[in-house]
Amino acid sequence: MHVMSVVGARPQFVKLAAIDKAFRNDSIHHTIVHTGQHYDPLLSDVFFEDLGISAPDIHLGVGSGSHGKQTGAMLAALDDVLANNRPDWVLVYGDTNSTVAAALAAVKMHIPVAHLEAGLRSFNRRMPEEHNRVLTDHAADLLLAPTQVAADHLATEGLSDRTVIVGDVMTDILLDVRDSVAGSPSPIMEELALPEGGYHLATIHRPDNTDDAQRLELLFDSLARVSQPVVLLAHPRLVAKCKEHGIEINRGNLVVHSPLAYPELIASALHARSIITDSGGLQKEAFLLRVPATTVRPETEWVETVELGWNVLAQPGPDLVKAVERPRPADTHATPYGDGHAARTVAEVLTERTPSPSTPDAHSR
Numbered sequence: 148m149h150v151m152s153v154v155g156a157r158p159q160f161v162k163l164a165a166i167d168k169a170f171r172n173d174s175i176h177h178t179i180v181h182t183g184q185h186y187d188p189l190l191s192d193v194f195f196e197d198l199g200i201s202a203p204d205i206h207l208g209v210g211s212g213s214h215g216k217q218t219g220a221m222l223a224a225l226d227d228v229l230a231n232n233r234p235d236w237v238l239v240y241g242d243t244n245s246t247v248a249a250a251l252a253a254v255k256m257h258i259p260v261a262h263l264e265a266g267l268r269s270f271n272r273r274m275p276e277e278h279n280r281v282l283t284d285h286a287a288d289l290l291l292a293p294t295q296v297a298a299d300h301l302a303t304e305g306l307s308d309r310t311v312i313v314g315d316v317m318t319d320i321l322l323d324v325r326d327s328v329a330g331s332p333s334p335i336m337e338e339l340a341l342p343e344g345g346y347h348l349a350t351i352h353r354p355d356n357t358d359d360a361q362r363l364e365l366l367f368d369s370l371a372r373v374s375q376p377v378v379l380l381a382h383p384r385l386v387a388k389c390k391e392h393g394i395e396i397n398r399g400n401l402v403v404h405s406p407l408a409y410p411e412l413i414a415s416a417l418h419a420r421s422i423i424t425d426s427g428g429l430q431k432e433a434f435l436l437r438v439p440a441t442t443v444r445p446e447t448e449w450v451e452t453v454e455l456g457w458n459v460l461a462q463p464g465p466d467l468v469k470a471v472e473r474p475r476p477a478d479t480h481a482t483p484y485g486d487g488h489a490a491r492t493v494a495e496v497l498t499e500r501t502p503s504p505s506t507p508d509a510h511s512r
């Protein structure tokens with residue numbers, strides 16, 4: 148079986164790390180295509196190095212651009228890649244522009260598509276990711292859902308016959324990395340001379356938070372008022388938007404810092420009092436590390452983190468400060484994201500379901 152993974156953005160590299168390892172263990176022929184959506188070394192190369200991911204076989208070098216330009220450039224470049232390789236499966240990850248481009252390119256060439264992290268929904272049509280996930284789920288042949296909630300969304304949309312619950316592959320890597328950094332100090336604590344549990348770690352990058360100057364000012368003012376230091380790991384998109392709006396991030400208790408490589412991020416998160424984020428991955432990672440999270444969005448796809456009391460949704464302003472300073476929730480042993488073996492299940496499911504050359508075209512279902 149030959150599987151081609153198409154990835155391009157930071158959270159996809161984390162998921163790819165789990166898949167690449169499982170595929171190597173099962174001697175699955177794995178080709179990695181990097182679209183180039185993320186190209187800064189801190190958003191891309193460090194993940195391949197630190198997480199031991201095989202180097203990409205093909206790099207499309209697409210780079211940044213408006214949604215149409217970026218997605219269109221990927222589509223155009225993928226035609227030749229798919230025609231030259233003809234894998235048994237194209238595996239697409241999550242909900243970025245790289246995801247929808249690869250799903251669309253493959254489905255039109257009658258190459259079976261499997262969507263990892265299928266069925267997540269925010270029901271917020273302002274998010275580019277929501278369009279990417281819905282379109283990818285409806286194009287794909289196999290929907291690898293992380294949770295029962297995700298499988299239920301797919302059933303509601305009439306897609307249950309293509310759905311398999313496999314667990315969450317990000318959990319596989321997070322648990323490995325957590326164990327490997329256990330006992331090591333927090334790089335952020337050391338660098339900024341912060342006390343154990345005496346700081347909050349923040350990331351903000353969603354367009355709904357970064358693109359409106361007034362909202363961004365209010366968000367920064369709220370974080371500056373939190374009683375302990377808030378270290379904001381600034382994504383290039385946030386830096387670019389602050390420059391465009393003429394906004395200075397540092398103020399009060401808010402301190403800006405460049406993004407961290409994955410093991411450093413996890414080590415710094417483990418020793419933080421809480422996480423403040425608009426990232427899907429980080430709110431789930433916070434839950435898995437049992438660090439309270441505050442999500443600066445009106446909704447979340449990872450509803451289990453909220454239901455279990457470890458994640459609170461809050462908008463910039465006094466409510467955000469209150470949410471960040473709330474007491475730690477009661478402990479839980481719940482494992483809604485699986486046991487850390489999701490990638491192995493993905494390998495099994497893909498192997499079982501690979502259409503043999505004699506079976507009819509997967510698209511004639």
Ligand code: UD1
Binds near residue numbers: 352382
């Ligand atoms: C993308 C994904 C988002 C994901 C996020 C993780 C889409 C629509 N969005 O958002 O779902 O949560 O990645 O980080 O696919 N930039 C750089 N260097 C880079 C990459 C980007 O400076 O290596 C800057 C550029 O100014 C670029 C901007 O960041 O225009 C946005 O990058 P883009 O890949 O379009 O979206 P993200 O905000 O990173």
